[in-house]
Amino acid sequence: MKLSATTSSICVVVVLLLTISCEASAEDLSDRYLECLNRHSRDISASVHTPKNTTFANILLQSVNNLRFAKPDTPKPLVIITPVRGSQIQSVIYCCRKHGIEMRIRSGGHSFEGLSYVSPVPFVVLDLVEFKKFDFEAKSKTAWVDSGLTNGELYYRIGEASDRLGFPSGLWGNVGVGGIISGGGYGMMMRKYGLAADNVIDARLIDANGRILDRKSMGEDWFWAIRGGGGGSFGVVLSWKVKLVPVPKTVTVFKVTRSVEQNLTTIFHRYQSVAPKFPKELDIRATGQSIVTNSSPRSDKKTMVMRFESLYLGGLDRMLLVMQQHFPELGLLREDCSEVSWLQAMLYFSEFDLHMSPQILLNRTILPRTPFKGRSDYTQVPIPVQGLEGLWEMMYKLPPRKGTLQFTPYGGRMDEISESALPFPYRSRTLYKFNVLVDTETDEEARLEWLRSLARYLTPYVTKNPRSAYVNYVNLWMGTNNLKGTTSYEQASRWGKRYFKNNFDRLVQIKSAVDPDNFFRHEQSIPPITL
Ligand SMILES: Cc1cc2nc3c(=O)[nH]c(=O)nc-3n(C[C@H](O)[C@H](O)[C@H](O)COP(=O)(O)OP(=O)(O)OC[C@H]3O[C@@H](n4cnc5c(N)ncnc54)[C@H](O)[C@@H]3O)c2cc1C
Ligand SMILES: *[C@@H]1O[C@H](CO)[C@@H](O)[C@H](O)[C@H]1NC(C)=O
Ligand SMILES: *[C@@H]1O[C@H](CO)[C@@H](O)[C@H](O)[C@H]1NC(C)=O
Ligand SMILES: *[C@@H]1O[C@H](CO)[C@@H](O)[C@H](O)[C@H]1NC(C)=O
Numbered sequence: 001m002k003l004s005a006t007t008s009s010i011c012v013v014v015v016l017l018l019t020i021s022c023e024a025s026a027e028d029l030s031d032r033y034l035e036c037l038n039r040h041s042r043d044i045s046a047s048v049h050t051p052k053n054t055t056f057a058n059i060l061l062q063s064v065n066n067l068r069f070a071k072p073d074t075p076k077p078l079v080i081i082t083p084v085r086g087s088q089i090q091s092v093i094y095c096c097r098k099h100g101i102e103m104r105i106r107s108g109g110h111s112f113e114g115l116s117y118v119s120p121v122p123f124v125v126l127d128l129v130e131f132k133k134f135d136f137e138a139k140s141k142t143a144w145v146d147s148g149l150t151n152g153e154l155y156y157r158i159g160e161a162s163d164r165l166g167f168p169s170g171l172w173g174n175v176g177v178g179g180i181i182s183g184g185g186y187g188m189m190m191r192k193y194g195l196a197a198d199n200v201i202d203a204r205l206i207d208a209n210g211r212i213l214d215r216k217s218m219g220e221d222w223f224w225a226i227r228g229g230g231g232g233s234f235g236v237v238l239s240w241k242v243k244l245v246p247v248p249k250t251v252t253v254f255k256v257t258r259s260v261e262q263n264l265t266t267i268f269h270r271y272q273s274v275a276p277k278f279p280k281e282l283d284i285r286a287t288g289q290s291i292v293t294n295s296s297p298r299s300d301k302k303t304m305v306m307r308f309e310s311l312y313l314g315g316l317d318r319m320l321l322v323m324q325q326h327f328p329e330l331g332l333l334r335e336d337c338s339e340v341s342w343l344q345a346m347l348y349f350s351e352f353d354l355h356m357s358p359q360i361l362l363n364r365t366i367l368p369r370t371p372f373k374g375r376s377d378y379t380q381v382p383i384p385v386q387g388l389e390g391l392w393e394m395m396y397k398l399p400p401r402k403g404t405l406q407f408t409p410y411g412g413r414m415d416e417i418s419e420s421a422l423p424f425p426y427r428s429r430t431l432y433k434f435n436v437l438v439d440t441e442t443d444e445e446a447r448l449e450w451l452r453s454l455a456r457y458l459t460p461y462v463t464k465n466p467r468s469a470y471v472n473y474v475n476l477w478m479g480t481n482n483l484k485g486t487t488s489y490e491q492a493s494r495w496g497k498r499y500f501k502n503n504f505d506r507l508v509q510i511k512s513a514v515d516p517d518n519f520f521r522h523e524q525s526i527p528p529i530t531l
Contacts, residue, residue: 026078029078033095036094036099037081040094040095041087044083044088047083048080049079049082059129060117062109063109063116063127063364064114065108065109065110065111065369066111066112067371074118077104077117078101078123078124080125083126084130086212089126089206090206093208104116104118104119105126105178105232107128107177108151108175108364109176110175110179111231112373112374112473112474115474115522116179116231116232128147131149133146134146134149134157136157141165143158145241146238146239147178147238149176150174150175151171151187151350152172152364154177155169155343155346155361158244158343159341159342164248165245165247166246166346167196167199167242167245168186168190168192168193169185170196171187173350173360174364174365174367178237180196181196181237182197183231183470183471184227186408187349189283189313190412191280191281191282192280194413195414195424197422197424198421200227200240201215202215202223203215203237205218205226205234207515208235208515208520213235222510224423224506224510225510227423228422228424230474230526232520233507233520233521233526234514247313248313250340250341251311251312251313251314251340252312253312253338253345253348253349254309254337255308258306258330259295259303259306260296260304261295261296263329264305264306269388271407272379272431273382273431274326274327275409275432276410276430278322278412280412281314282311282312283409284327285309286306286309287405287407288307288404288407289401290305290401290403291304291305302396306405308330311349316334316339320332338354340354347360351367372439373437373447373448374435374437374438375477376434376435376468376469376473377435377455377462377467378430378432378434378463379432379434380429380463387461390457391405391458394450397450398447402438402439402447404436404437405434408432408433408435409431409432410427410430414427419501419502420503422503423503424500425500466498468498475495476524478494479492479495481521481523481525486518486529489508492508495524496508508527510526511528512530516528
């Protein structure tokens with residue numbers, strides 16, 4: 001359509017006026033909200049950050065871990081609140097409900113889709129970064145762990161308390177325990193001890209009415225839902241009570257890489273079926289990228305390299321025997337391995353050098369960040385050699401190192417837990433989780449299209465009906481809740497069944513009972529629906 005100069009300038013004026021009036025009303029809303037907060041919580045002002053405070057940008061960005069959501073046009077919250085007390089959270093919730101403002105809960109800020117700090121409607125961020133208590137009880141080997149702690153902080157505190165205890169949470173030090181446990185949480189000890197959520201025995205939560213509940217007062221259904229049903233649907237988890245797990249005084253670790261020229265295809269093909277059958281004490285995860293190297297016979301000089309990284313809960317001699325017996329194809333050498341404490345091993349899997357001071361786990365901002373999109377699958381059968389070769393070809397379509405494949409073998413303890421014990425359903429018969437990440441720093445549209453085509457390529461090889469996915473790798477391509485009004489069961493099933501299989505129905509029932517007004521919501525939160 002062609003616009004005359006006058007019509008288009010009128011349009012510009014109209015758009016400008018609309019923007020100004022939107023901004024004015026956002027400011028009004030924010031003022032009314034702040035007034036409510038200050039009235040209800042006299043001590044809250046030092047924890048309130050509006051765009052007018054110089055602290056705002058820093059507080060917002062320090063926990064933005066996907067830079068795809070750090071663009072100038074990414075929607076920003078009206079206010080960020082960093083409470084130090086539960087009563088302040090009660091006020092935050094009360095005032096959000098009173099003024100019809102959405103609230104996003106943020107712990108570590110690692111949501112793949114930025115759900116903890118971005119919303120399409122006016123919103124505030126409840127940032128739990130100041131909730132950092134770690135209360136260890138030696139006799140029961142349990143601890144109350146605040147949601148604002150990161151994995152790294154948790155591991156560091158456990159290390160201070162004992163060199164014979166650990167916890168099976170995730171690899172990266174700056175991921176928050178608030179989010180990771182809410183969606184299950186796997187790490188290098190999953191094959192021995194299951195998910196992080198499998199080791200939670202109590203929790204403190206604030207509901208939409210501001211009540212502070214624990215396992216006993218919320219009841220077993222609700223307590224079931226928060227251990228794997230995904231963050232942001234069932235309340236604000238303040239703190240988890242976890243069962244710490246025994247670890248040996250020294251464990252054995254290695255990271256070795258193999259390229260296609262070093263027989264990666266054969267080695268990885270074998271890995272797929274042996275890794276899920278290793279003794280529980282051994283976990284080897286694999287991460288693949290394409291690189292450019294002179295030793296590649298290809299004309300574009302590309303090859304695939306895969307890093308095999310391993311934790312063995314035992315000594316080196318024993319590990320070498322286990323490797324010889326189960327996976328000689330890797331060609332592991334004694335000098336590839338190191339014996340270290342469990343805490344040092346956690347540092348190593350967080351991408352730090354093996355012998356750095358564990359203090360570094362306390363730094364929330366030191367790890368590199370990129371803009372990215374990720375998606376997950378699970379497999380039940382090994383991908384055949386030909387399928388792997390096609391997968392490498394897909395990787396060569398991207399510039400080197402811009403795509404990452406991550407393989408997390410299952411088996412062990414995961415086989416012993418039933419599909420409905422927690423909302424997280426992928427237990428026995430799963431060979432491994434298969435995660436693909438793509439860097440979107442440049443050519444965002446083309447990179448996203450590449451990821452879509454890779455997803456199509458993988459269809460014959462991965463778990464289907466429903467196509468499986470991990471809720472902690474939240475992916476809005478599967479669909480979203482309606483912005484206004486209700487969302488139907490059929491609509492929400494499109495992602496709900498993929499994350500939770502039949503547990504989705506129970507999650508919906510629980511949601512309907514505990515948050516019928518749908519206060520705790522985001523693009524893929526569990527909707528309340530009367531089934
Ligand atoms: C670099 C990186 C490494 C990762 N490594 C692992 C890994 O090793 N293992 C693994 O299992 N996963 C891993 N993940 C995925 C991770 O588990 C999820 O992204 C998880 O949701 C992050 O939790 P968070 O507190 O850091 O994120 P946030 O973005 O703060 O929260 C994630 C979701 O949970 C909600 N939420 C947060 N805190 C609370 C709370 N206290 N109560 C209720 N809801 C809450 C948020 O609203 C949001 O919807 C990784 C992700 C990234 C980006
Ligand atoms: C932000 O500014 C307001 C108004 O000046 C002030 O009351 C509040 O304490 C400031 N917040 C922080 C964290 O400094
Ligand atoms: C790769 O496999 C071939 C055939 O099995 C073998 O001869 C060769 O030594 C292997 N190469 C490496 C680097 O392991
Ligand atoms: C954390 O690491 C960053 C990046 O290296 C550094 O700038 C910052 O000072 C560190 N923070 C603390 C508290 O040590």
